[in-house]
Amino acid sequence: MEDILVPILVPLITFSFPILFFWLYYRNEMHQANKRTEIILAAIEKNPDVDIAEFLQKMNPKQKLLKEKLLSRLLWGCITGFIGLGLLIGSVFACYAGGWQGDEINFMWITGAILLAIGIAFFVNYYVGKKTLAKEMEAETNNMNKK
Secondary structure (H helix, E strand, C coil): CHHHHHHHHHHHHHHHHHHHHHHHHHHHHHHHHHHHHHHHHHHHHHCCCCCHHHHHHHHCCCCCCHHHHHHHHHHHHHHHHHHHHHHHHHHHHHHHHCCCCCHHHHHHHHHHHHHHHHHHHHHHHHHHHHHHCHHHHHHHHHHHHHC
């Protein structure tokens, strides 16, 4: 039974689910944008004198600050890096303990290495962005304090 399910489930999980996730995410984003457009058009029809710029500012979701974006990259770097490191360390222990062999160890090694590399890329992105965008973040903070 396992020999039949593995060739079916592995492609389904590794390819179909991420595609389905992104499709649902962007479909939701388009739905929200369409709803905002309908609301704006209804407001303009009811009151043509409404200040559209102010109304759009209230309707649109608040944009993240540069500092918040960088901190989210640091967070994702920690999460993916530690999971990748944990998988690599776990595969070393599983290899020497003798419980797992062959494909299972290779899968853990590869997955751990990929996640660790992604985590390191997020860390590098955070530190480079922090140095590069220091003046913009300071100006953004000063601008937020004036309001």
